[in-house]
Amino acid sequence: QLLDKTIDHGTVEISADKLPGDNLFSFILQNNSVTKVLVVNGAPRSIPHLDEAFFLRAALQPDRQREDRIQTSIVKSDEFSPTQLEYTDVVILANVGEMELHQVQAITQWVENGGGVLLTGGDNTTASIWNKTFQGLLPLPVRGQRVLEKDRKVYWSSVDASHRALEPFASLPDASLYSAEVHKYVLLDAVPTKNTTILARFTDGSPALVERILGLGRILMMTTTIDRDWSSLPFKTSFLPLIQQMTLYLGRRLVTPRPRNLLVNQQHTLPAIRDAQDVQVLTPDGRSIELQ
Numbered sequence: 001q002l003l004d005k006t007i008d009h010g011t012v013e014i015s016a017d018k019l020p021g022d023n024l025f026s027f028i029l030q031n032n033s034v035t036k037v038l039v040v041n042g043a044p045r046s047i048p049h050l051d052e053a054f055f056l057r058a059a060l061q062p063d064r065q066r067e068d069r070i071q072t073s074i075v076k077s078d079e080f081s082p083t084q085l086e087y088t089d090v091v092i093l094a095n096v097g098e099m100e101l102h103q104v105q106a107i108t109q110w111v112e113n114g115g116g117v118l119l120t121g122g123d124n125t126t127a128s129i130w131n132k133t134f135q136g137l138l139p140l141p142v143r144g145q146r147v148l149e150k151d152r153k154v155y156w157s158s159v160d161a162s163h164r165a166l167e168p169f170a171s172l173p174d175a176s177l178y179s180a181e182v183h184k185y186v187l188l189d190a191v192p193t194k195n196t197t198i199l200a201r202f203t204d205g206s207p208a209l210v211e212r213i214l215g216l217g218r219i220l221m222m223t224t225t226i227d228r229d230w231s232s233l234p235f236k237t238s239f240l241p242l243i244q245q246m247t248l249y250l251g252r253r254l255v256t257p258r259p260r261n262l263l264v265n266q267q268h269t270l271p272a273i274r275d276a277q278d279v280q281v282l283t284p285d286g287r288s289i290e291l292q
Contacts, residue, residue: 042096055234082106095122112215116250139212177238
């Protein structure tokens with residue numbers, strides 16, 4: 001069965017010349033046109049526009065009439081099964097509260113093997129629940145929830161636009177992301193660890209978006225809601241590119257082009273598919289090196 005992760009490889013060879021060392025070029029083609037996203041909806045509602053995943057669904061698949069590069073499935077917390085991870089590239093835990101231990105353990109192991117998770121805030125993201133239930137996934141411990149007075153708002157700032165997940169905003173200093181009002185957010189322990197990076201802050205200095213590297217996988221946490229409950233972000237034009245870019249980044253669809261020229265002894269990191277067990281490296285002199 002052919003899946004997104006199916007890989008084909010080949011070589012291109014030119015006719016012999018005076019410099020034979022560069023006559024053969026090996027390449028890998030990965031079919032990464034579709035990213036499969038599983039949204040775990042922590043606050044489903046019968047009224048569509050009040051549902052936690054209403055704006056998220058629209059941002060991931062703005063045109064449901066045609067095939068898109070992102071395919072989305074939405075389940076409730078008690079409907080989530082670890083077997084669903086087998087055909088999933090990105091999991092979004094949208095304002096999810098308590099989950100069964102085996103569910104969280106399965107997601108954690110899946111991330112360690114190369115999966116990508118987006119955590120979003122909400123009324124269910126309390127310190128007592130999240131620090132206990134999602135301790136293995138959290139980029140930073142949750143200290144509580146900060147509610148601002150009606151006449152006081154914070155905005156997105158200090159956005160690291162050099163990061164692949166935020167690149168669309170590198171050339172948009174006046175993007176609507178920066179005018180989105182936030183009146184409530186999850187307050188985190190803001191001391192980054194070795195594998196944790198704060199990618200954006202609010203104007204009061206609190207973390208807005210945090211990344212954690214866990215094993216071979218990636219975790220992003222947005223400290224405000226993905227719906228309109230705590231923020232006006234879903235009403236901004238920046239919402240769609242932000243959601244899609246973060247999703248594609250977590251799904252490893254934003255692959256950095258391989259440099260054309262490398263110096264002798266220069267280090268270069270190449271991505272590997274999530275389920276790869278053994279890697280074979282062929283050196284220019286014909287030797288084969290097995291990596292596990």
